[in-house]
Amino acid sequence: MAIRFGTDGWRAIIADEFTFPAVASLARAFADVLVRSQPARRLRVVVGFDRRFASDAFAWTAAQELAAAGLEVELADRAVPTSAVSWSVVEGSATGGLVITASHNPPLYNGVKLKGANGAAASSRLNAEVEAAVGGVDGGGANRGHVSSSNLIDPYLARLSRIVALDRLRGAGMTVVADPMFGTVAGLLPRLLGGDSTEVVEINTAHNPLFPGISAPEPVEKNLARLKKVVADGSADIGLAFDGDGDRIGVVDESGRYVSSQHVFALLARYVLEIRRERRPIVKSVTGSVMIDRLANLAGVPVTETAVGFPWIAEAMARDNASIGGEESGGFALGFHLPERDGLLAALLLLDYTIHSGMHLSELLAALDSEVGPWQYRREDVPLSREARANVEERLSAMSHPVTIAGQRVESASDLDGLKYRLADESWLLIRLSGTEPLARIYAEAHDADAVGDLLRAGRELIGT
Numbered sequence: 001m002a003i004r005f006g007t008d009g010w011r012a013i014i015a016d017e018f019t020f021p022a023v024a025s026l027a028r029a030f031a032d033v034l035v036r037s038q039p040a041r042r043l044r045v046v047v048g049f050d051r052r053f054a055s056d057a058f059a060w061t062a063a064q065e066l067a068a069a070g071l072e073v074e075l076a077d078r079a080v081p082t083s084a085v086s087w088s089v090v091e092g093s094a095t096g097g098l099v100i101t102a103s104h105n106p107p108l109y110n111g112v113k114l115k116g117a118n119g120a121a122a123s124s125r126l127n128a129e130v131e132a133a134v135g136g137v138d139g140g141g142a143n144r145g146h147v148s149s150s151n152l153i154d155p156y157l158a159r160l161s162r163i164v165a166l167d168r169l170r171g172a173g174m175t176v177v178a179d180p181m182f183g184t185v186a187g188l189l190p191r192l193l194g195g196d197s198t199e200v201v202e203i204n205t206a207h208n209p210l211f212p213g214i215s216a217p218e219p220v221e222k223n224l225a226r227l228k229k230v231v232a233d234g235s236a237d238i239g240l241a242f243d244g245d246g247d248r249i250g251v252v253d254e255s256g257r258y259v260s261s262q263h264v265f266a267l268l269a270r271y272v273l274e275i276r277r278e279r280r281p282i283v284k285s286v287t288g289s290v291m292i293d294r295l296a297n298l299a300g301v302p303v304t305e306t307a308v309g310f311p312w313i314a315e316a317m318a319r320d321n322a323s324i325g326g327e328e329s330g331g332f333a334l335g336f337h338l339p340e341r342d343g344l345l346a347a348l349l350l351l352d353y354t355i356h357s358g359m360h361l362s363e364l365l366a367a368l369d370s371e372v373g374p375w376q377y378r379r380e381d382v383p384l385s386r387e388a389r390a391n392v393e394e395r396l397s398a399m400s401h402p403v404t405i406a407g408q409r410v411e412s413a414s415d416l417d418g419l420k421y422r423l424a425d426e427s428w429l430l431i432r433l434s435g436t437e438p439l440a441r442i443y444a445e446a447h448d449a450d451a452v453g454d455l456l457r458a459g460r461e462l463i464g465t
Contacts, residue, residue, distance in 0.1 A: 002134070003022065003134045004131060006309075007311070008121045008311065009101075009112055009113035009121070010112050012109065012110070014053055014054070014109065020058065020061050023058050023061050024065045025137075026134055027062040027066050028065050028069065028138075029137055030066070030133075031069035031070075032069065032137045035069060035071075042072065044072040044095055045071050045074070046088045046094050046098075047059050047075045047097070047098050047099070047100075048084065049080070049100040050080075050099070050102075050184050050245045051079045051182065051184055051209060052107075052109075052110050053107070055110060058100045062112075067145035072148075073145060073146065074152075075147050075150065076149075079184050080152045080156070081156070081188070081242075081246030082099050082103075082184075082246060082341075083156070083246060083247050083338070083341065083342040083343070084153060085152065086120070087119060088150070088155065088156070089115050089116075090118065090338060094117065096115050097119070098114055099112065099113040099114075099115070100112060103217075103243055103245050103248075104243040105216055113245075114127065115340075119338045120340045121340060123315065124312075157188065159337075160345055163336065163345065165352070169198060169355065170198050172198050174238070175237050176198065176238055177200075177201045177202075177230050177239040177252075178200055179203050179204050179219075179226070179239065179250075180241075181204055181219065181223070182205070182212075183244035183246060185344060189240070190202060192344075192348070201230070203230055204226070219243050219248055219330055223241075223250075224250055227250075228258065231252050231253075231254065231255075233256075237354070237361075238253065238254060239252030239253075239256070240252075240347045242344070243343065247342060248329060248331045249264065249343040251350065253360070253365070259361065261330040262328055262377045263289075263291070263368065264346075265284070265326040266291035266292060266368055267364060268332055271350075271352070272323050273296075273299045275352070275356050278323035279299065280322055280323040281303065282296050282302075282303050282324055282325070283305075283317050284304075284326055285328065286306070286430060288305070288327065289377060290372075290426050290427075290428070292326075294373070304316045304320055304322070307417035310325075310333075313327060313339075317335060317339040323335045332346045334349070375445055376446060376448055378443075379441060380442045380456050380459075381439045381441055382440040382441075382442065383438060383439060384438050384440055386438065392464065395462075395463060399419070399462070401421070402421070405421055405455065406454040406458045408424050408427060410422070410423060417432060418431050418432030419431045419432075425446075427447065427455065428445055428455075429442070429444050429458065430443040440465070442463075444456050
């Protein structure tokens, strides 16, 4: 079978395309690519897994195949956040990593994420080489390598404790509500912050791969109704949600109001600039907020814009020695840690920001608005048939750039990833065709919700839907 990687890994429905033979074939291909690239070295790979159905068994299958190819394999002894695997790769100078996870996808899915030697998502080149090798490598050999069981959690949490002053957080007297969404972060925030006056209340901690009550373990507003209610009813200071493999976050302020991921990114960037005093570049995807550009301009640091997908962000972070990188879907990486998303670290830094500033989250958001102006953002996904997708693709390729959109003059256009139009008032519209789903994605950011709606309608008109 053919395996195709999306923006970060391969996802498929369990028992349909995601099977033990498929995982074994992918692991053999990954091993073959690594061995061919470094034939004289003894290679080591870290393997982790999430809490989805049979993830531990799929991880064991992958580990056995990697060992059969002669690699030393460090297999997690329990379900772990993907960021723990990334840190273990870097800390132990491993050749790469493999994680069995479908991240935020619905319950029927599982998947595989590959990691490079820097802990970041595998590059597009590495993914392409693995795709090409799938099915072309013989299996069933004797184990020439070795699989060892390893505790990846303790070293990972110790790493976080060296980045953030946890004693300050533990003694702050906060009430934090954490929603691991039945995923791998369950139990970790209480472990990091417990033992003093700060209290962590967890919800949705059971190991249940059906993710009851939510459509999928994705920390977006539609899945956070319970978190919002618990925060508001319990007079908590903040609500923090984590996707299934813990590399993305969703945030709720002290009133139970959802905080958009664009605003979370801007808060983290402001923290890095204001509290950490970083003056290195910032990296964002083409879907990132104008708030990032305005903050960077005020601080005198450059912004690099990349195509959608964290491998592109990670590559730019490494190249530019960036302080922070992020995307609109709630994934953020810190240059003083790894060029890869880490939801737990992002959460700790947000908590640290409230303590340093002496402000509630809503007050920090108000201060952000005062500094960079109010901004609203929304994305619409437009389902397309195969014929409609071909028509939209042809329409976009033949389109001459409009002079105005939704009454605003078009200042510039970019085709870095889709078509992005920047308008005179700094609002913008982006149209992209999904690489993995039959969808056109339309993104817009403007100063208020009505203007965002106007831009999204204009986007639909441009693609003829």
